[in-house]
Amino acid sequence: MSPRASPAFSTGGPFTPSTGASSATWRGPSSARPKPKPKLHHEGAGRGEGGAFLPTPQTAPAPSPNVKAMRVLITGATGGLGGAFARALKGHDLLLSGRRAGALAELAREVGARALPADLADDLEAKALLEEVGPLDLLVHAVGKAGRASVREAGRDLVEEMLAAHLLTAAFVLKHARFQKGARAVFFGAYPRYVQVPGFAAYAAAKGALEAYLEAARKELLREGVHLVLVRLPAVATGLWAPLGGPPKGALSPEEAARKVLEGLFREPVPALLEV
Numbered sequence: 330m331s332p333r334a335s336p337a338f339s340t341g342g343p344f345t346p347s348t349g350a351s352s353a354t355w356r357g358p359s360s361a362r363p364k365p366k367p368k369l370h371h372e373g374a375g376r377g378e379g380g381a382f383l384p385t386p387q388t389a390p391a392p393s394p395n396v397k398a399m400r401v402l403i404t405g406a407t408g409g410l411g412g413a414f415a416r417a418l419k420g421h422d423l424l425l426s427g428r429r430a431g432a433l434a435e436l437a438r439e440v441g442a443r444a445l446p447a448d449l450a451d452d453l454e455a456k457a458l459l460e461e462v463g464p465l466d467l468l469v470h471a472v473g474k475a476g477r478a479s480v481r482e483a484g485r486d487l488v489e490e491m492l493a494a495h496l497l498t499a500a501f502v503l504k505h506a507r508f509q510k511g512a513r514a515v516f517f518g519a520y521p522r523y524v525q526v527p528g529f530a531a532y533a534a535a536k537g538a539l540e541a542y543l544e545a546a547r548k549e550l551l552r553e554g555v556h557l558v559l560v561r562l563p564a565v566a567t568g569l570w571a572p573l574g575g576p577p578k579g580a581l582s583p584e585e586a587a588r589k590v591l592e593g594l595f596r597e598p599v600p601a602l603l604e605v
């Protein structure tokens with residue numbers, strides 16, 4: 330990998346310990362609960378291999394003509410977390426994807442990005458998108474969907490919908506993505522203790538499948554010098570919660586969640602698992 334200038338990166342403030350949840354359900358954190366620090370679990374191999382161009386966020390310069398921007402693809406950019414990442418990474422060579430073309434175009438205008446709508450549960454649409462964007466320095470796959478049903482009620486539609494949104498989209502994106510050496514690819518799993526609860530079997534299964542898929546994929550991608558980072562978040566106040574009646578009290582704001590993830594992401598060695 331040829332030496333590269335440091336990319337611009339702004340986290341909007343100094344590192345702050347996370348608002349981690351200690352609840353036994355997927356109701357998210359309460360502001361009254363203790364606030365553990367983010368836990369970083371490192372890759373056994375490839376340590377320090379990537380990120381030569383990725384400084385610690387506290388010292389990273391703001392975007393400037395002398396600083397090489399990262400090529401970043403944010404999928405799920407029309408969502409709460411995706412939108413927050415897009416705004417936090419403004420100034421980079423940003424490519425945004427989502428299914429709702431109108432909302433995507435509006436966000437792209439706001440942050441100076443390209444809008445590339447795609448349904449990523451469709452292999453061919455994923456292929457077309459990833460061919461269009463070319464080699465990436467950073468991928469943030471903020472795609473997902475939530476749904477609640479008891480196991481007595483959950484039908485094929487719900488189970489398939491969860492698997493499509495979480496597992497298939499990630500699998501197709503990874504299948505077709507091309508990366509620069511040292512790139513990071515971020516995916517959102519789930520704390521088992523929050524999602525393996527009544528009413529969330531289908532969501533929990535989809536996240537479990539995603540995490541297992543990523544664990545094997547991470548080892549494959551490391552051979553290409555690409556760092557796959559699995560992120561686990563507590564509840565974040567986004568539209569994901571709309572079908573569930575809204576986010577729980579104490580949920581992180583999407584901006585806060587994105588900031589914490591970006592801070593952990595650019596540490597050395599690169600974390601394989603980042604628990605906020």
Ligand SMILES: NC(=O)c1ccc[n+]([C@@H]2O[C@H](COP(=O)([O-])OP(=O)(O)OC[C@H]3O[C@@H](n4cnc5c(N)ncnc54)[C@H](OP(=O)(O)O)[C@@H]3O)[C@@H](O)[C@H]2O)c1
Pocket residue numbers: 404405406407408409410411426427428429430447448449450451470471472473474493494498517518519561562563564565566567568569570
């Ligand atoms: N919010 C939380 O509390 C929380 C906590 C832990 C983990 N997570 C995870 O973080 C990720 C982002 O969640 P969020 O809270 O930002 O959710 P969100 O606001 O509901 O956004 C979900 C995004 O996924 C996109 N999407 C869904 N299916 C898609 C498909 N087939 N192809 C392409 N895009 C698709 C949506 O696109 P359109 O809107 O354009 O259809 C939207 O941009 C998810 O994986 C979620 O499980 C969230």
